Amino acid sequence: MSFAGVYPHYVTKAEKKGRTKAEVDEIIHWLTGYDQKALKQVIENKTNFEDFFKEAPLLHPNRKLIKGVVCGIRVEEIEEPLMQEVRYLDKLVDELARGKKIEKILREGNK
Template identity: 70%
Template sequence: MTNIYTMSFASVYPHYVTKAEKKGRTKTEVDEIIRWLTGYTQLELELQLEKQTDFETFFAEAPQLNPSRILIKGVVCGIRVEDIEEPTMKEIRYMDKLIDELAKGKTMEKILRKTKKY
């Protein structure tokens, strides 16, 4: 079995896009989610994909992990995201959960945990 940490992010990225597009969503939305989660700019994200950066490095080098990501709750692959202890695995599962929400038709505002201003 392949270790997810050493897998290149670029090898999984097309699956995120395909999953979203099958449900009528876009690559642009997938990229927006990844940028929101990691703080990468679009150019930085594309460079990470080009460099075939592994997951561990992808998250370790993320410019600014979004503090609102702790609001991401739920189950991915049968495991509660909020119960995952290992930091890199938690980040990977946060991303999986956000892509799942996109594919399930949630609005970008909800996916990106935008709070309403009253």
């Protein structure tokens, strides 16, 4: 599955709840280390999720602090590494859409 195919759905979900594409991008930047130029390239290249995460410049170490349920499954209990990374991103977008403050979403101040 391509990241480019899912990305518009992340943006739509956030925008329906009054959030912005820029906030979705900020979450992605935090999680993966991609800057805006690299993120645009990933989307244009229709990069699949496996390569999206494998080639990420820097997966944020605090992503392991992401807890909760996505699609009825606790993200911290997912054993398959790629699926866990995808669900981390899903969870962050869910939190954004639910109105959580960006500082809390990005686990600022957590170690």
